[in-house]
Amino acid sequence: MAPRIELKTSPHIKQADSVERIMRTVVLALLPVCAFSVYQFGLSALALMATTTLTCVLTEQLFNRLSGRPSTIGDFSAVITGLLLALTLPPAFPLWMAAVSAFVAIALGKALFGGLGYNPFNPALLGRAFAAAAFPEAASTWTQAGLPERFSELLPSTLAMPFMRPESVDAYTTATPLAEWKFEGGIATDTWALFTGMTPGSAGETSALLILVCGLFLIARNAMNWRVPVAVLGSAALTAGGFYLLDPGHFPSPLFVLFSGGLMLGAFFMASDMSSSPVTPAGIWIYGALIGFLAVIIRFFGGLPEGIMYAILLGNAAVPLIERIAQPRLYGLRRGRSG
Amino acid sequence: MDADSLSYIFLNAAIINNFVLALFLGICPILGVSGKLGTAFPMGVASAFVMLIASLAAYGINIVLGYFELEFLSLIAYIAVIASAVQLVEMVVKKFSPPLYRALGIFLPLITTNCAILGVALFQTSYEYDFLQSLTYSLGAGAGFILAIVLMAGLREQVDLADVPSVARGAAMSLMLAGVLSLAFMGFAGLGG
Amino acid sequence: MSAADSTQAPQAPSPTSSLRLVFTLGLIALCSGLLVVSVVEWTRPIIADNHERALQQAVFDVIPGAVERRDFVLTEQGLVPKEETDARGEVIHAGYTEDGALAGIALEASGRGYADVIRILYGYDPACECIVGMSVLESQETPGLGDRIETDPDFLGSIEGLDASLTEDGTELKHGIRTVDPGEREEPGDIDGITGATVSAEAIGDMLHRSANKQLPQLQGHWSELERNE
Amino acid sequence: MAAKREQEPITMDTFLSGLWRENPVFVMLLGMCPVLAVTNTTENALAMGLATTFVLVCSTGLVSILRDFIPKEVRIASYIVIIATFVTVVDYAIQAISLEIYNALGAFIQLIVANCMILGRAEAFASRQPLGKTLVDALGVGAGFTLALLCLGTVRELLGAGEILGVQVFPDGFEPWVIMLLPPGGFFVLAGWLLLFAWLKERQNQRAAAAKEATADGR
Amino acid sequence: MDSALTQIALAGAVMASLGILLATILAVANRRLYVYEDPRIDQIEDLLPRANCGACGVAGCRPFAEELIAGRIDPARCTVNSAELNQQIADLLGVSVGDQERLIARLACAGGTHVAATRARYEGLKSCRAAALVAGGGKGCVWGCLGLGDCEVECGFDAIELNRYGLPIVDAERCTGCGDCVEICPKDLFSLQPESHRLWVNCRNKDPQDEAKAHCEVVCTACGRCAADAPEGLIRMEENLAVIDYSKNDLASPVAIERCPTGAIVWLEDGQPRRGAGARKITRKEPLPRMEPLPRV
Amino acid sequence: MGMLSFLSGRSFPRGITPPGRKAQTRTEPIRRLSFAPRMVLPLTQHFGKPARPLVQRGQEVVRGEPIAEADGWHSVPLHAPVTGSVEGIELMPTARGPKTEAILLRTHPGDSQTVRWAQPQDLGALSRRQLLETIQAAGIVGQGGASFPSHLKFDVPEGRAVDTLVVNGCECEPYLSADHRTMIERTEDVLAGVRLGMQALGAPQAVIGVEDDKPDAIAALEGAIEPGEPIRVGILRAKYPQGSEKMLVRSLLGREVPSGGLPYEVGVVVNNVGTMAQLGYLLPRGEALIERIITVAGPGVERPGNYRVPVGTPLRYLLEEVGFEGDDPSRIILGGPMMGNTVAFLDVPVTKGVSGVLVMPEAAQAGEGREAQPKPCIRCGRCVEVCPVGLNPAELGRLAAKRQYEVMEERFHLNDCFECGCCSYVCPSDIPLVQYFRIAKALNRERAS
Ligand SMILES: Cc1cc2nc3c(=O)[nH]c(=O)nc-3n(C[C@H](O)[C@H](O)[C@H](O)COP(=O)(O)O)c2cc1C
Ligand SMILES: Cc1cc2nc3c(=O)[nH]c(=O)nc-3n(C[C@H](O)[C@H](O)[C@H](O)COP(=O)(O)O)c2cc1C
Ligand SMILES: Cc1cc2nc3c(=O)[nH]c(=O)nc-3n(C[C@H](O)[C@H](O)[C@H](O)COP(=O)(O)O)c2cc1C
Numbered sequence A: 001m002a003p004r005i006e007l008k009t010s011p012h013i014k015q016a017d018s019v020e021r022i023m024r025t026v027v028l029a030l031l032p033v034c035a036f037s038v039y040q041f042g043l044s045a046l047a048l049m050a051t052t053t054l055t056c057v058l059t060e061q062l063f064n065r066l067s068g069r070p071s072t073i074g075d076f077s078a079v080i081t082g083l084l085l086a087l088t089l090p091p092a093f094p095l096w097m098a099a100v101s102a103f104v105a106i107a108l109g110k111a112l113f114g115g116l117g118y119n120p121f122n123p124a125l126l127g128r129a130f131a132a133a134a135f136p137e138a139a140s141t142w143t144q145a146g147l148p149e150r151f152s153e154l155l156p157s158t159l160a161m162p163f164m165r166p167e168s169v170d171a172y173t174t175a176t177p178l179a180e181w182k183f184e185g186g187i188a189t190d191t192w193a194l195f196t197g198m199t200p201g202s203a204g205e206t207s208a209l210l211i212l213v214c215g216l217f218l219i220a221r222n223a224m225n226w227r228v229p230v231a232v233l234g235s236a237a238l239t240a241g242g243f244y245l246l247d248p249g250h251f252p253s254p255l256f257v258l259f260s261g262g263l264m265l266g267a268f269f270m271a272s273d274m275s276s277s278p279v280t281p282a283g284i285w286i287y288g289a290l291i292g293f294l295a296v297i298i299r300f301f302g303g304l305p306e307g308i309m310y311a312i313l314l315g316n317a318a319v320p321l322i323e324r325i326a327q328p329r330l331y332g333l334r335r336g337r338s339g
Numbered sequence B: 001m002d003a004d005s006l007s008y009i010f011l012n013a014a015i016i017n018n019f020v021l022a023l024f025l026g027i028c029p030i031l032g033v034s035g036k037l038g039t040a041f042p043m044g045v046a047s048a049f050v051m052l053i054a055s056l057a058a059y060g061i062n063i064v065l066g067y068f069e070l071e072f073l074s075l076i077a078y079i080a081v082i083a084s085a086v087q088l089v090e091m092v093v094k095k096f097s098p099p100l101y102r103a104l105g106i107f108l109p110l111i112t113t114n115c116a117i118l119g120v121a122l123f124q125t126s127y128e129y130d131f132l133q134s135l136t137y138s139l140g141a142g143a144g145f146i147l148a149i150v151l152m153a154g155l156r157e158q159v160d161l162a163d164v165p166s167v168a169r170g171a172a173m174s175l176m177l178a179g180v181l182s183l184a185f186m187g188f189a190g191l192g193g
Numbered sequence C: 001m002s003a004a005d006s007t008q009a010p011q012a013p014s015p016t017s018s019l020r021l022v023f024t025l026g027l028i029a030l031c032s033g034l035l036v037v038s039v040v041e042w043t044r045p046i047i048a049d050n051h052e053r054a055l056q057q058a059v060f061d062v063i064p065g066a067v068e069r070r071d072f073v074l075t076e077q078g079l080v081p082k083e084e085t086d087a088r089g090e091v092i093h094a095g096y097t098e099d100g101a102l103a104g105i106a107l108e109a110s111g112r113g114y115a116d117v118i119r120i121l122y123g124y125d126p127a128c129e130c131i132v133g134m135s136v137l138e139s140q141e142t143p144g145l146g147d148r149i150e151t152d153p154d155f156l157g158s159i160e161g162l163d164a165s166l167t168e169d170g171t172e173l174k175h176g177i178r179t180v181d182p183g184e185r186e187e188p189g190d191i192d193g194i195t196g197a198t199v200s201a202e203a204i205g206d207m208l209h210r211s212a213n214k215q216l217p218q219l220q221g222h223w224s225e226l227e228r229n230e
Numbered sequence D: 001m002a003a004k005r006e007q008e009p010i011t012m013d014t015f016l017s018g019l020w021r022e023n024p025v026f027v028m029l030l031g032m033c034p035v036l037a038v039t040n041t042t043e044n045a046l047a048m049g050l051a052t053t054f055v056l057v058c059s060t061g062l063v064s065i066l067r068d069f070i071p072k073e074v075r076i077a078s079y080i081v082i083i084a085t086f087v088t089v090v091d092y093a094i095q096a097i098s099l100e101i102y103n104a105l106g107a108f109i110q111l112i113v114a115n116c117m118i119l120g121r122a123e124a125f126a127s128r129q130p131l132g133k134t135l136v137d138a139l140g141v142g143a144g145f146t147l148a149l150l151c152l153g154t155v156r157e158l159l160g161a162g163e164i165l166g167v168q169v170f171p172d173g174f175e176p177w178v179i180m181l182l183p184p185g186g187f188f189v190l191a192g193w194l195l196l197f198a199w200l201k202e203r204q205n206q207r208a209a210a211a212k213e214a215t216a217d218g219r
Numbered sequence E: 001m002d003s004a005l006t007q008i009a010l011a012g013a014v015m016a017s018l019g020i021l022l023a024t025i026l027a028v029a030n031r032r033l034y035v036y037e038d039p040r041i042d043q044i045e046d047l048l049p050r051a052n053c054g055a056c057g058v059a060g061c062r063p064f065a066e067e068l069i070a071g072r073i074d075p076a077r078c079t080v081n082s083a084e085l086n087q088q089i090a091d092l093l094g095v096s097v098g099d100q101e102r103l104i105a106r107l108a109c110a111g112g113t114h115v116a117a118t119r120a121r122y123e124g125l126k127s128c129r130a131a132a133l134v135a136g137g138g139k140g141c142v143w144g145c146l147g148l149g150d151c152e153v154e155c156g157f158d159a160i161e162l163n164r165y166g167l168p169i170v171d172a173e174r175c176t177g178c179g180d181c182v183e184i185c186p187k188d189l190f191s192l193q194p195e196s197h198r199l200w201v202n203c204r205n206k207d208p209q210d211e212a213k214a215h216c217e218v219v220c221t222a223c224g225r226c227a228a229d230a231p232e233g234l235i236r237m238e239e240n241l242a243v244i245d246y247s248k249n250d251l252a253s254p255v256a257i258e259r260c261p262t263g264a265i266v267w268l269e270d271g272q273p274r275r276g277a278g279a280r281k282i283t284r285k286e287p288l289p290r291m292e293p294l295p296r297v
Numbered sequence F: 001m002g003m004l005s006f007l008s009g010r011s012f013p014r015g016i017t018p019p020g021r022k023a024q025t026r027t028e029p030i031r032r033l034s035f036a037p038r039m040v041l042p043l044t045q046h047f048g049k050p051a052r053p054l055v056q057r058g059q060e061v062v063r064g065e066p067i068a069e070a071d072g073w074h075s076v077p078l079h080a081p082v083t084g085s086v087e088g089i090e091l092m093p094t095a096r097g098p099k100t101e102a103i104l105l106r107t108h109p110g111d112s113q114t115v116r117w118a119q120p121q122d123l124g125a126l127s128r129r130q131l132l133e134t135i136q137a138a139g140i141v142g143q144g145g146a147s148f149p150s151h152l153k154f155d156v157p158e159g160r161a162v163d164t165l166v167v168n169g170c171e172c173e174p175y176l177s178a179d180h181r182t183m184i185e186r187t188e189d190v191l192a193g194v195r196l197g198m199q200a201l202g203a204p205q206a207v208i209g210v211e212d213d214k215p216d217a218i219a220a221l222e223g224a225i226e227p228g229e230p231i232r233v234g235i236l237r238a239k240y241p242q243g244s245e246k247m248l249v250r251s252l253l254g255r256e257v258p259s260g261g262l263p264y265e266v267g268v269v270v271n272n273v274g275t276m277a278q279l280g281y282l283l284p285r286g287e288a289l290i291e292r293i294i295t296v297a298g299p300g301v302e303r304p305g306n307y308r309v310p311v312g313t314p315l316r317y318l319l320e321e322v323g324f325e326g327d328d329p330s331r332i333i334l335g336g337p338m339m340g341n342t343v344a345f346l347d348v349p350v351t352k353g354v355s356g357v358l359v360m361p362e363a364a365q366a367g368e369g370r371e372a373q374p375k376p377c378i379r380c381g382r383c384v385e386v387c388p389v390g391l392n393p394a395e396l397g398r399l400a401a402k403r404q405y406e407v408m409e410e411r412f413h414l415n416d417c418f419e420c421g422c423c424s425y426v427c428p429s430d431i432p433l434v435q436y437f438r439i440a441k442a443l444n445r446e447r448a449s
């Protein structure tokens, strides 16, 4: 029998919002992107998403079990990690590698740091970076979008035996718009196609339009800090614009930079991961600007065609330092008596 | 960018082939002294300073030993001079600026056995850098070292407030962070190439 | 010592005499110098031999059929055996077949790869005016990816016999050497690239082109000097 | 205090403590750079381990012999010179033995000088202990170091190339995990070993606690 | 051969001069830049546990060492260290160890969940500090232990464990007397007591008898029997509580506890409290039912 | 309206807008609550030293008579709220937890309970100091919640000129409407109080800050201010915690009270409208503070409304009077839902600083937001976006969980937190941030002393 008076600290009312609701909203916002990915790349993309999501959820459960914590799969965050990981991988990525990456994403990226909210790095991108470094070839093999038989068959590399080299998919491979620009000396994709998204690339990064719409939905539902995408995209556009003005022949236009590759997906869904970004508004501006800047620098001057993944991870790494300098302005510190 | 240009040498040493994260030099202090930003930063600065000394010393030693054709003695000479220089700096600081000694001095003996210091001397020799290039290289390496240790310290402070499972506390956590940092730094590979 | 005394700080321990310090460290350094120099002297020939053999092996690797090697330097007087001159310059390793005929020459080239500078040695056969082999001396390329420039059969295969003939006037390569996408070779100077290691593979093509384009015209007219003349 | 320890006899424990209980890598976290840098193959790891052990044994031995002779003011400088001497010796010896290994280990042979483990042992142990004990300790620590290097080397070579000591282990068509050969791989594998040890230890502790609970029957 | 010999000679000479040069510099520097530091500080610090717990009343182990050398403190004040090592420190300094009596944390409450009533359910952080700030925490006895274990968490030596009734039990062997629990407890129930204080009042309730008994079955009701049985002046009644005058501790004996009806006053044997024969036996294991919150006006 | 006032800048940055929930009581006129049979009068109902009892057990007192005197300048006296007899001076439970001494009065049943102790004075003739003494003698403390003795607040240190008396009519907490009703029904008292306050302070002007969700109060005040009087009504956007004096000063005057400082440092003194009404009503009559106006509301109350309650009325009596059944487990909250404290004892009396009593049965709490186990902070940053002081509650919370209280104070300005609860209100992870901060502050305070 419990006492009938209850003691509790103030405040005694609360806003009706919860972590689960936020995460569910993000999953909801990701669904159209996933659907488009399946439409574009077919069954392979579907299998990829299923694999990463399942592995992420199972890994999360496993680690909760091991460390004796209550199950946290109900909060959907592992689902997000799984989906986003799949969306950043090439559609023909072998499933066993995807599973390894998903395991690393949750185990190394999240569970070992203490779980939801404590991960200093974006788990999905950590998994993606692991994949890129462990299986660099598979992670940079892109297939064409809209292959006619995509709904009836899987790409041959998808089903590679665990630990084995995937079958060559040379027949379907192609260069992404970014790689074309970087290694083949020119932009061959027009901006509208980039914007709408029937281009080769990672499973979920291609349609800037769709990502934009879904991202705005997230912002509208207060599930994401609007400053993140604004800062990342703004800074990327400014940096790219600067170089473009310097040498329009050599550097692509800012629009190409914004709509190609994973910049959009990164800015809206991955840089915005709350655990690995600053909490203060000023910090977020700096963080976003850093990411946008680094992404463009790596794209333009680095050895790789795409830099958003590394830019976000580096941004994550800088978060503690950023927060050191970007605390909110304290009431009563500056303004004194006005009269 | 030209591989011999000063700006490339600096960028290369600081970021692209970061001493700590890509070349595995100076790992011990990175694991040991990166617990708090407040100590990591002075440690980084002290190390960078000693790197500069080491670089200059190595440059001088190379000239002397080159003259006698006794290059094989270079290793001994570097380390002996570095160790003595560090000891000297420590004494000077202790004598003339006790506050600075309290902030930096305690790290100085640690730095003698920091691979990164000797690494600067060895690498600049093997790359056959001239004076300015050596100087730039050591400054870049120092900047890279500070960057790495400060990033590590920030992350470790953040993770200290996390609910880390007991098995992952301590050195394993530092190594994991260093690993992820090094993974992120791979994005800089080929920069300027 | 009474208890009261002990709470008094002891005198600073009397410092060791400076002479002793100097003497000790001097002595240790002296011994160390002697020990090192003896080891160095003792291993010097062995190490030189090791280097020599490694070089030899590399040269033979890139010049098929070579069993003997001599090094030359291009000087004002033409190609002079390396032993006979102090002149510094590109070393040209000439390889000879069992019957003493010139099998080809090996040249060093270097350039920036994906991670860092790559150094290679490549063989050139004046008879076919083509590149006959290539081996990597030094590279920091990503293992399993960039380092496939050492192992990829298609890539290496397309370098073997790669056309490196000069234009009529002998001032530059007739067909530029470059790396193209795998399976897209069209020109005689094209090398099959490696998927996933585009940068490294292109770097090889690029350094081959630069080196051959510079060195081969200079060697034009000196080939006979390489023929064995004992 | 030192005097008290000196009386203790040389035991197996002196050796084992360096090998395991106070393993320089897994427990003391010393000499980490070579541990991470040269362990992408087992062979390199072994060579590095042996080279380091050699330097460790020789230099601590010499320090122990000279321990009463070297004045405190130039202690560090002298130790360093002694260590550097042996490192140079090893450096040339390896060049003479195999250029391939020499190239693979790169600057890290010379960097043995800066291996804090060696100076640490010289300072903390050899400068206070007689020769015999110092040598046993150095051998133990050296063996522990080599063991740690091998732990990393095998995992990294196995996953990174599908081989161990150059012998193919996985069937043809194995997809190597390139990351294992890259810097992050080094960090992750070492972290992995530490996690494993910590986990085993925790489980052991839990078992022990459970056993105690069972006998004591609570309060 | 000749060149090899010159090389050897040269090498020796260069190294020797380098060594001499460095040694000279260091030697000169050593003279010129010498800063005196008492070498015994290091020696003593080596002998201290380096727990930096502050139980000695100094900020940490090194400052403690400095205090020791200055003769301002006894080695025994370090309660964490073994007696043997403290003796070594004393020997090193040529002083006596000092006869600091060991202080151990002791709780002045016996109101576990099975004997003490709650009045209101507290919801929120599982912390006594937190609960105490919310209207005192909801326990019937406003002086009593809240049983949320801040002391257990705070004790850096694992010396406190909550028992099944939510009462902290101090492991006398582990307790170093650092006082952290004294500081953290929002109800001020802990105090550091010398081991020789064996007569102990296990209660802080100042309510008048009837009200107090409604709150807790082991409460001190200030009935005065212990004072009557104990030697004159050892125990007196103050604010509805028995208070022991420890300056007369020598007179203390177990007779004082025998007739205590609630067992609020105890005699400690090997650190374990013994209740008097007259104390009511408590067999209940489950929590006491809550108090009625809304009696008639 | 809200939009417009936002444009005109009549607010402060950040903060939250919880649902007001004032409909239950805002239209109810103030009613009198009957006298409880037994009154409990703690000797500390104010910030400062406890009062010293003047009465003894068994002594008869009349309504309004002093029963305890101020113990020095930093204290206020206590007056009998009823005519009756002194039952004793005993330890009694308080809302905060520990028991303190209180005077118990047994109300004489059947007594008319008119005030029989009054010493009218000519206030205009008093010097400032005398006026302050009069205020102290009337036992007046702030009615806005902090119970700070009003005479102390008006006692601005030498050399500090106060140019504006700010009157706090925001009542930004949900549910509460006592100030709202006071402004409507006792407009004249409020204004009389304001004038007295200006006199006591020597302040040339006064501003009454009222939120824009109380248009009737604004109209009443504006209508009652004499033309040309240096008193104006400042209309503010309804937003929590507009009523906190620091925010109010910022919103009304654009000044910021320095961190760790007091309002007079920027030339302002802030008082609640209730305090002003008490001043304006009591001083001219020479009476003392023995009752106050309280909102009794919440989902568990049958007859919610604003009541005029004698100080010392036990909660148990009050709740029975308003028809609280007490069947469900409930939280009984003194004050508003954002800052108020729950009580553990229903013997706790209404004291001078209590502005509301809320009853929240468990059943109703579901509608007021979930009560869930705290989860780890996901660093969403909402708390940072709402903290009106510009703190970083997320970081503070993480530090608190690791008990790094000193860092919280040294690097993250813990002491600037005034526990408004905005951060806890928005936290989707249900982290009890404010509770953490309270522990941290309490411990730091103890350790410092
Ligand atoms: C970890 C990692 C290592 C890489 N190492 C190399 C390398 O050594 N050499 C290289 O040419 N490219 C390297 N790359 C770049 C890509 O594999 C590849 O060059 C680029 O994506 C171009 O792809 P493509 O070959 O399909 O055009 C690396 C990439 C990653 C992520
Ligand atoms: C978060 C917060 C909210 C507050 N809200 C109000 C309020 O709505 N009305 C009010 O009169 N005082 C409020 N106060 C108290 C005021 O800051 C201030 O103490 C009061 O107006 C001073 O007047 P008094 O001394 O007459 O009570 C609040 C304080 C805080 C910290
Ligand atoms: C120690 C202390 C001294 C104070 N002194 C003054 C004062 O001299 N003048 C003044 O206007 N208010 C003074 N106050 C009252 C505060 O300004 C404020 O009204 C009170 O703390 C309640 O405000 P709150 O409810 O916003 O926290 C003092 C408060 C405290 C705690």
Ligand SMILES: Cc1cc2nc3c(=O)[nH]c(=O)nc-3n(C[C@H](O)[C@H](O)[C@H](O)CO)c2cc1C
Residues within 6 Å of the ligand: A022, A023, A026, A077, A078, A080, A081, A082, A084, A110, A115, A116, A117, A118, A119, A122, A123, A124, A125, A218, A223, A224, A225, A268, A269, A270, A271, A272, A273, A274, A275, A276
């Ligand atoms: C706007 C938003 C973006 C997110 N982006 C990612 C992401 O990029 N990667 C990821 O693993 N989780 C993401 N999450 C989910 C969640 O934050 C993630 O599981 C935590 O980082 C795990 O602690 C996101 C959540 C939100 C609300």
Ligand code: SF4
Residues within 6 Å of the ligand: E107, E128, E129, E144, E145, E146, E147, E148, E149, E150, E151, E152, E168, E184, E185, E186, E187, E188, E189, E190
């Ligand atoms: S003794 Fe104090 S700190 Fe410990 S559980 Fe009881 S109330 Fe909490």
Ligand code: SF4
Residues within 6 Å of the ligand: E104, E105, E154, E155, E156, E157, E158, E159, E160, E170, E174, E175, E176, E177, E178, E179, E180, E181, E182
């Ligand atoms: S916290 Fe209390 S119980 Fe623990 S060691 Fe310190 S004094 Fe003893």
Ligand code: SF4
Residues within 6 Å of the ligand: F386, F387, F388, F389, F390, F391, F392, F393, F416, F417, F418, F419, F420, F421, F422, F423, F424, F433, F434, F437
């Ligand atoms: S309770 Fe404190 S930290 Fe939280 S919002 Fe209010 S002032 Fe800021």
Ligand code: SF4
Residues within 6 Å of the ligand: A279, F376, F377, F378, F379, F380, F381, F382, F383, F384, F393, F394, F397, F423, F426, F427, F428, F429, F430, F431, F433
């Ligand atoms: S509102 Fe809660 S979850 Fe969000 S940052 Fe603040 S403390 Fe963390």
Ligand code: FES
Residues within 6 Å of the ligand: B025, B026, B027, B028, B029, B113, B114, B115, B116, D030, D031, D032, D033, D034, D114, D115, D116
């Ligand atoms: S081995 Fe210790 S710093 Fe490199």
